[in-house]
Amino acid sequence: MKLYIRNMVCNRCKMAVKNELEKVGIATEQVELGEVTLKTAPEPMQLEQLRNSLKSLGFELIDDQKSLLIEQIKTQIIELVHYSPGPQPFKLSVLLADKLQHDYTYLSNLFSSVEGQTIEKYHIAQKIERVKELLVYNELTLSEIAYQTGYSSVAHLSAQFKQVTGLTTSAFKELKGHKRTSLDNL
Structure with a gap:
């Protein structure tokens, strides 16, 4: 049996969901982004407990x-x-x-x-967020970032970055506190 969970977007999310499943006594085979494979079908009461505990953490079981x-x-x-x-x-x-x-x-x-x-807009927002992350780490050149994120050129990356954020890549790097957005809010 599988459960599907909204807002599960990173490895930390997977760990949090796995912990909640263990707390309510639901055995899992595998926990992936947005999807959990269960060993057995949970009891209705367990499912309701899980729904409530996940909701308090910002996750949601998907029914439809x-x-x-x-x-x-x-x-x-x-x-x-x-x-x-x-x-x-x-x-x-x-x-x-x-x-x-x-x-x-x-x-x-x-x-x-x-x-x-x-x-496409969602995909671009995710790519720009990845570019921001790589810019903050300051380990790669803009050419390497463009290549790694699938842009055809630095010019294309720079133009799309400016269009989405309103900032150039260098202006973003100079910001204190960098304006990053969590993946579940994109």
């Missing part, structure tokens, strides 16, 4: 298919942008359609109608 599909789209994009090494040699639309077994047009229309933004 459309919400589940939207979370799966977000999870695929987050994994692609934040946890895959280097640029990807395929189109996002092809990746999503293949992984989620739905026509991309359907996925795109569903995502836009529920989220109020396109999949």
